[in-house]
Amino acid sequence: MINVNRFFIGVISGCLLSLFLPIVPELLWLIFLLCLILICIYYRLLFFTGLCCALSLWLWQVQQHQSHTELLLHLSEPWLKGQVVSIRQQDQDFSRFLWQINEGPLQGYLVRMRWQRAPELLGQGQDWWLKVRCKAVRAPANPGSVHIEANAYVLGIIGNCVVKDGLLLNADWDHRQQLYQRLQQKIGDLPSFSLITAFTLGERPFSDELWLGLQATALGHLISISGFHIGLLFGWVYGLMLCFAKMHIQLLWCRKAAPFVALFAAWYYSLLAGFAIPTLRALLALALTVYLLQQHRRLSYSQSWLLVCGLLLFINPLWVMSISFWLTLYAVALIFLFVWSYPLSDRSDCGVIKHALKFQAVMTLLMSAPTLLFFHGIAPLALLSNLIFVPWCSLLVIPYLLIALLLELILPAEVLWHWQLADLLLSPLQQWLMAGASMDYWWLLPAQTVFSALCIALLLLALFFLPAAAPKYRMALLLLPFIFLLWPKAAHWQVHVIDVGQGTAVLLQKGDRGLLYDVGPVYGSFNATEAYVLPYLHYQGVRQLDYLVLSHADTDHTGAFAEVLKAYPGVQLIADFDTGFPQRPCLSLPAHYLDAKLWAFRSQFQTEEGNNSSCVLAIKTAGWQTLLTGDIAHSVEAELLIAQPNLKADLLLLGHHGSKSSSQLNFLSSLQPLLALNSAAANNAYGHPSAEVLGRLALLQIPLLNTADQGAVRIEMTEQQLHIWPYRQQPLPFWLQKQ
Template identity: 45%
Template structure:
């Protein structure tokens, strides 16, 4: 059976690197092949075929239902699942379809002015403009397309005002009512975001708190998953197991205690909204309880392989989830560390040493996994986990559960329990706020080769597995080549961050950075918080020297104050009047490290905020890069008249490729070898305009667009300029749409 499970695991990893998903008819070949291979004891190959069979079937079903839904023009009927998000400008919710089209699947909708407060459990009949799920593609961002596959979301869109939506007879869900009570009970508590995250899974944190979670290495502590489900199971089991009456006198009290604890764990998973991590954890506990009740003792390796294989066969799209791999690999690391731990005496100091050693080994290996999956790791992770995992597991979270139960049964004095719980979470909140300000606590290793990380993982395992001196020496020798990865020369890079319908350009040299615009802002949401700041952190930018805000438009200024909070030393250059502590664009220094900066002035006041954009020309070696903001054809004509020798190797299209910009004479004089554009997929302006694309084609200028290629990175050297599109490099490859210019090489003229 182990060989079969290993085959399933190997098939899941192999699927990530395939360019396409095999057609559905291959299932009719794979299914009998799986049975035949299993029967003749080729269990590894049988597991491989079994995964491919499940994967192809599920993907074909998803694509069929998605196409049917997008072609459907009638009204949609469904029930709201999950807690809707209420914003000042609109509400966002998930609708699970109930009518004949794609029944059981979900769609994500925005509603600008709903007639009533949206709540979980409401049943609606409405019409919506739908499109396939698409999101920004940045190394530090969320893969929206993969997330949609995991959650069964077929499309996203907005509710139409005509025909009028109808609220059908329904009942507000019990979970919605419980959450409303919890929100009211914790409204005046400072740690309310932490309490709601750990009770109902609502992680509506401020950007500073998100930053603190990542830089402290404690993000896992506030995401309901195996740790929390396991705590509920463990505390419930011991409570039921050692009850004085009546279970204590039952011969089968252990089975009853296990079953009761499992039900408590599932109840907690339900309260958390049956999020995917909670489902996985509850499933793992159920497998353990079933094995225990049948008196089957599984080895660590057997249990881990069986659990991972069953999860992948039940939901093949788990292979797309970083949290899935982090969870199962964390369990594997815990099993490995427990297996390797030497036996100690019962003295408290021996147990304390064992505790510290366990956390050190676990943190080291999990940090390497974080480097592998997230291109970075927190240097505070070990200290944070040693301090706060025991604190929360033994004190804060148990008291939180007691407060939760008291609130649910409406015991008198529950408000006092909430205040006591808040006191226990205050130190953790203070630690997170302090960690958010420690920019150097996040160790970024961008553009790493997986081979280096895997080698480092193997070396650490070699140190842990063997105490023989020869293997320790071998590990030291193997680590020497890894040092070269840190001593490679620093290279200039230009990044066009995928912020949707907006602009954010980063010029980077090592830990230094210059940022031109910060992406769009939509009400309470901003690409500055969700895309730009994580991108800077992932790229290892610890010193943001200059921030240039081209003009006063929300798709360029975003949430610029957030950047100044995390980079207080940054110098702002802009011609926007209402921004304090900023210098005009013309005052920017001409020398920035080895680069030369020129702020071009078209002359005159054009009376238009787009035409008033700060136009920046960057000179690096013999390369020239032009960032024109949102200027129109009139300013372009003024520029080429005022600077008749102006040329550029790389041009970022003005105004996202609007037809009002990038006119023929301007492009002809600049003669760029490469054009870059920042726009969102399916944008209502249809940027870049067809006319602009035709002009570029006439002049033989290749175009890279973030809408199709995601974040664009230019590696700049004296001899050449390499262009990389992130979407073409992101796995799984079969989930990415074809890209025309995934990679380009330019050489000096």
Template identity: 80%
Template sequence: MNVNRFFIGAISGCLLSLFLPIVPALLWLIFLFSLFLLCLHYRLLALAGCCCALSLWLWQVQQHQWQSKQLLHLSEPWLQGQVVGIRQQDQDFSRFLWQIDEGPYRGYLVRLRWQEAPELLGQGQRWWLKLRCKAVRAPANPGSVYAEANAYVLGILANCLVKEALLLDPVWDHRQQLYQRLKAKIGDFSAFALITALTLGERPFSDELWLGLQATALGHLISISGFHIGLLFGWVYGLMVILSKSHALLLLCRQLAPFVALSAAWYYSLLAGFAIPTLRALVALALAVYLMQQHRRLSYSQSWLLVCGLLLLLNPLWVMSISFWLTVYAVALIFLFVWRYPLLDHNFKGRFLLAVKFQVLMTLLMSAPTLLFFHGIAPLALVSNLIFVPWCSLLVIPYLLIALLLELVLPAEMLWHWQLAELILAPLYHWLLYGAAMDYWWLLPAQTMVSALLIALLLAAAFFLPVPASKRCLALLLLPFTYLLWPKAPQWQLHLMDVGQGTALLLQKGDRGLLYDVGPVYGSFNATEAYVLPYLHYQGIRQLDYLVLSHADSDHTGAFAEVLKAYPQVKLIADFDTGFLQQPCHALPAAYLNAQLRTFRSTAARQDSNDSSCVLAVAVDGWTILLTGDISTKVEAELLTRVPELKTDLLLLGHHGSKGSSHLRFLAQVQPLVALNSAAANNAYGHPSKEVQARLSLLQIPLFNTAELGAIRLTITEQQLAIWPYRQQTLPFWLQKQ
């Protein structure tokens, strides 16, 4: 019980770190450590655990920030290190993780881009590299990875570009060799992506497969995690126990079983590149093996507290990992289920019914975090898990690992074991394609952390409390919370997406929308596929009515053809030749749903210039919105001449806040209540310019800029404009100050 209190305190301390407004100074470490020792002396174990966790957290955050700052201050340093990930290749760059193995940065990672990298670049090689580094910063949109938090979790100091290189050790490691062998041998198999995902942790999935994973809720199954590591441990341990019973000479197998199983789990983790979920599983299994050897039995609650607390003490920064909390939540549900519904009927029917009940309850109870993090649920989740969790657990994963071992001993030209693997994976592969084609995803009202936690607690209590009367009371308590999930009447929303140095804006009502620009494209990278399409899907846009391309610049047109492919019925609006069926700017209707639209385009501007931008004014529920593209002050003056009564409540600054736009006279005339701007953090153009910021300040117009705030959502009603900047809503709070 004393140890339980300590780990409860440690978990509480890590959670508390998420809500700190700033990172305390390093001197606080002395205070926290002294308080930790004092609490230990007086047996205040909960407070001691809290102080211990906060001390470790503060030390790691301060170390990460200090090392990152020092690295960024260096001008193109030469550093030694090792490639620790299989590279991802696009048209322009090779991208991979690289671990520094010298000096004060030893053990930290950097994310590298390398133009014209050697063909034989691979995991395990050691290089001496000259790097140009910049801080980790990426566009922040709901439903996407929070890059800055992820950098702390993984230990990534910076994003760097390779300038020069010297190869120190050309040898690939075991994982890279296996991947290259499989790619050359079965790279043309339809199930190749699934095979590499389940054997090596590499997921070269097509967009169709990603959609299928979301629609079927099987993402947890096609990513090597604690489930897969634990499954292999259980299989190997069980086989060793069976062997020990088959002959007296094999009794030693029983004693060796946990160690052999742990070794197999370690090898599977190695194949997965020691991804963080596999490391957490290894720690938990090593702890379980130790307790087995000590003949110690813990209750389910003690086991959960011990594993969760120990993992957070080993790395307090894992508290920022969504996958960590999904894992410990799932483990807690499994413990609750085993406690509440023990196996009493040992025949096949009893086991089958219990397995079905387990899948049903897990699917329902995992819906709460799914709502919180992914803004919806997959109606195919229950069917998918009932069929494919046992299919993969009992057949697919064991066979794929056997096939991988066969690959190491069979002649290179033999394919039969992989052809059989593709046959076994065929049902799963076609199910994913079916889910993608049908687009099964129910968008539900977004939940706060508090509402999602309440839903999870009430569902857990309703299913796991043993007293029927208590269940009836809880059922009554659940009724008010159905309001949280009940679809609300659609409201107008304006979304200024964070796409870096470009523009993408969505006007949405329910599942319909109008898209104004689609973000930038730079070389092989395009924000349309990376940010815009995932955002549309996350917001539940099923019918995109209009795609307006303001002008021909690539930071506005992006990969617009991908939007046309995703929404074949959309009407393309553009005043320059796109090569697709299109209509001019003035062809936009005067009314869209219950909004009024008005367009303007300069008659004097060249067709391919910024001043040729399609300016769009939207009036909805008594509010007005003005989208100005990249027009200059010259066209702003022309606009005021042609529409002297022009006023607006929301203004999207012209040309990303360039000093050549948003003239003082124009701002004073249109009198916006709020100015919005779309620009990249630390962009080379200095957008928004100091001049524009000074004009806005003079007129007391607040500025909301995606570079600092991430994606900006505005909910529009007749009574108010509610502004929701994404970066100001996410945990941890202290990371907002970076």
């Protein structure tokens, strides 16, 4: 077993090493790695064998993913045959779903589909011939959001496609789609319908308030079907089968069948969840457990953890990029450590309850370290929420919902009482989530590096699990890392260029207060305000938004600004066009905002609601000047220089997203910016920023940060220097930043 441990430690090390590679090596390196594997096997160097195996598998999968992506993108509006593999999400204009190609050289890969005016009968399990137009997987990148490109590698998604035409080959829905459709028609009006479908089918049609409630209460892990739910069902069914075996001698066969019946139940639950990756990982771990039980092999906790982690990464090394994968393994490691350090000695009812409460408190506290790392904040309600609702859902809600689902398959279609009871059981959770959403229960903490978060996690583990003569002192020491993190720190001015795609949204922030300049675009039923801007404000801890400046009336700047007014009722709206809300003109902005100086400009010769009517805003903070120019063209740039001949800008947001009609050479040379910023979408149809503007910037040696390449850009200003954090240069894996 020691040799197996060394091999899997090597596999884990190789997968972790892949995150830090600056580039993806050429496929020829695979030959070199295979030779190293043979040499390591010959000399029985099992650690290095596992490491090289992991790197070989990783390299092969990444190269295959990239080559198939290129093949898809170079097909000119191809007809492809495949199957719908997710329940479609419907908005006003498009149906969105996952589609698996099942024929040709791209067989087995997934694409994200958008289909305008899709047929009503479109559902999971159907086979279609589709004519598609595809783009590479690319999305705005902001801190606190999903790393879309990494997630595409994990899921095997090679493109985002739009359906141009389609031919139905097989109209039958699969079992999951039929259940979802039946529940939607039958109980879609129940208040807890979204929670019912989340627990039973893994579908989460949540409102914005419900998502905020999940973050504020730290119960997101409880709602999405994951390894916790699969393992819980396995344990319930396994225990139930053992109880049957004790009831009568003729039922002794239940003892032998228990692990297989429990594994089948876990498989069916995974099927209902659409075989999401967390459920697949849990199934593999449970299958390994059943195998070891049948072989009468007993492993230590550390051996079990290494075996599960190493085997999962050996099966798919790309799972190393999944945050949920590491959160799950971290949680499993904590469970093993707790069981090893604190075995249950008092088996009375009171003793079991105390032990369970202690376990939940320890898990909540120690899970705060990865929360700091990945989400840069802590929910103070986490401990109370988990103490109440983890037992509530584990012991009552989830078992009953699965029973209700079974009853749904047996009872007549018109019977509703079993779902009404489910709605009653979920009512406390629903009300708790909505209460959490209405209050600002989220503490933003300083952004943590991987090293600092790891140090915090190790300190928490050491303080808790090392022997201590006085437990009360130990618990007090546990709070030290959080006291350090929560200690008030000097608030500096920050400028955030939020990545909203082809549009503009800039946040000026100091502490928990801010000024927002534009809110991103609206395209059909999609709006970047709700998708990117409001989550970004919440993530950065902006609790008081004082001003919302809408530069001009174009929808790529105004977005869904009413949602900002709703989220921040005290905000003052600044706009020079009719918004339908109480507002003030651009030139009425105060000269001072906190300790910053503001200066606004609007062309006197542009009366129409066009690009040249944009409200230009100059902001001086900590000795640095930022100039936000909206969409003004060269004529207004000249007018601006006449009005302010000595105008300078350390930070310049390029006009009109880098269009060649803006950012003229004389304008740039007069402002002499230290850094140019631009907000544009990747591969946008307008060619922004234009080659002419890039040439002017290069001529004047002005560096450019473009959201299409860098993601969101955060700039912190002190009197001494500017600290710049382009988001895409921070997250792992390093090699993906080059894509």
